[in-house]
Amino acid sequence: MLHIVNKSPSEKNALDSCLRTVKKGSSILLIEDGVYGATKGTAAAGKLAAAMADVQVFALWPDLEARGMQDNVIDGVKQVDYAGFVDLVAADKNVQSWL
Amino acid sequence: MAFEINGKTYETDEEGYLVNLSEWDEEAAKYLAVEEKVEMTENHWEVVNFLREYYNDYQIAPAVRVLTKAIGKKLGPEKGNSKYLYELFPYGPAKQACKIAGLPKPTGCI
Amino acid sequence: MTESTGGIDMDEESSGTIKKFAFVNRKAPYGTIYALESLEVVLISAAFDQDVSLVFMDDGVYELKKGQGTKAVGMKNFSPTYRALEGYDIEKLYVEKESMEARGLTEDDLVVPVEVLTSEEMATLMDEQDVVLSF
Numbered sequence: 001m002l003h004i005v006n007k008s009p010s011e012k013n014a015l016d017s018c019l020r021t022v023k024k025g026s027s028i029l030l031i032e033d034g035v036y037g038a039t040k041g042t043a044a045a046g047k048l049a050a051a052m053a054d055v056q057v058f059a060l061w062p063d064l065e066a067r068g069m070q071d072n073v074i075d076g077v078k079q080v081d082y083a084g085f086v087d088l089v090a091a092d093k094n095v096q097s098w099l
Numbered sequence: 100m101a102f103e104i105n106g107k108t109y110e111t112d113e114e115g116y117l118v119n120l121s122e123w124d125e126e127a128a129k130y131l132a133v134e135e136k137v138e139m140t141e142n143h144w145e146v147v148n149f150l151r152e153y154y155n156d157y158q159i160a161p162a163v164r165v166l167t168k169a170i171g172k173k174l175g176p177e178k179g180n181s182k183y184l185y186e187l188f189p190y191g192p193a194k195q196a197c198k199i200a201g202l203p204k205p206t207g208c209i
Numbered sequence: 210m211t212e213s214t215g216g217i218d219m220d221e222e223s224s225g226t227i228k229k230f231a232f233v234n235r236k237a238p239y240g241t242i243y244a245l246e247s248l249e250v251v252l253i254s255a256a257f258d259q260d261v262s263l264v265f266m267d268d269g270v271y272e273l274k275k276g277q278g279t280k281a282v283g284m285k286n287f288s289p290t291y292r293a294l295e296g297y298d299i300e301k302l303y304v305e306k307e308s309m310e311a312r313g314l315t316e317d318d319l320v321v322p323v324e325v326l327t328s329e330e331m332a333t334l335m336d337e338q339d340v341v342l343s344f
Contacts, residue, residue, distance in 0.1 A: 006240070007240075008237050008268050008271075010267065010268055010311065010312070011236070011237070011267070011268050032239070032240050033239070033240030033241075033268075036237065036268070036271065036312070039312075039313060040313050041312065041313015041314070042312055042313055043311055045313070061281070062281030062282045063239075063282060065277075065278045065280075065281060065282075066238075066277060066278065066279040066281070066282045066284065066286070067237070067238065067239065067274060067277060068274040068275055068277035068278070069274065069276075070276065070278075072313065081281075156289060156292070156293075157289050157290050157292060157293035158285065158286065158287055158289045158290050159252065159290050161293070162252070162255070162256060162297070164256070165255075165293075165296045165297055168296065169296055
């Protein structure tokens with residue numbers, strides 16, 4: 001399953017809920033303000049890093065770059081472009097968008 | 100709305116401002132100046148180019164007070180005053196010069 | 210400096226009372242329209258010559274992050290406009306220390322010079338205002 005999170009972890013609890021209920025082998029894609037969840041030094045960073053043992057985490061780089069966070073990304077988070085976004089959606093049997 | 104020069108089309112909004120800043124060129128400036136009944140001299144171009152630089156740096160068209168101050172800083176007090184700028188652009192330096200420079204209407208323009 | 214005419218005429222009509230205004234920015238840029246709207250209101254407010262302070266806390270600190278590039282998302286990068294505020298005589302920019310640190314950021318990460326305040330100092334600053342506008 002692909003989980004998509006588009007809210008900042010310091011404003012909404014979407015990423016928290018996602019990390020609480022994500023199954024091993026699933027993927028998480030962070031987009032829009034959700035990309036702040038992929039950055040170092042935040043309260044959410046530790047939880048995400050821990051989750052990465054079991055799930056793959058992706059972040060949309062156009063959204064990282066828009067926010068000036070391209071150099072602050074947690075090691076191991078893979079950056080994708082819009083085509084990569086489409087590939088991720090197509091690769092999984094279902095998608096959950098955490099609005 | 101739009102106007103055309105030498106086969107190139109420039110899109111404008113309902114007040115005559117260019118929609119796409121990137122479409123601006125000297126030909127467009129000359130056309131817009133005629134529309135504004137402004138005869139472009141070196142001094143006019145100086146202000147227009149100053150505005151384009153300002154926009155490039157800050158991504159906004161300055162309010163007239165800010166423009167006046169910034170021009171004074173860069174080009175000296177004899178140019179950084181409203182009398183000088185209103186002589187060049189009688190219907191408002193910010194509005195007219197911004198339009199000719201291809202910028203949007205100044206932010207904070209009241 | 211010679212006073213310009215456009216906009217400045219307002220001064221005579223509304224002369225006298227200068228109020229303390231604080232704009233409190235708490236949202237990240239781009240994800241919602243709040244940050245940009247706030248900036249536009251701030252620029253317009255400059256025409257009224259009031260005592261304006263800008264506060265950045267929570268995700269609002271992200272508005273000032275250096276290195277923003279919006280070409281790929283097709284939106285306007287308005288972060289350079291914070292650097293124009295000085296020219297509008299808006300020079301009081303405050304960032305809450307706790308919010309900045311919670312996001313792994315330092316003053317060096319910000320596009321403009323700011324004064325970093327603790328939550329306690331921020332509380333005092335906001336308490337001193339006549340009007341607080343929240344974005």
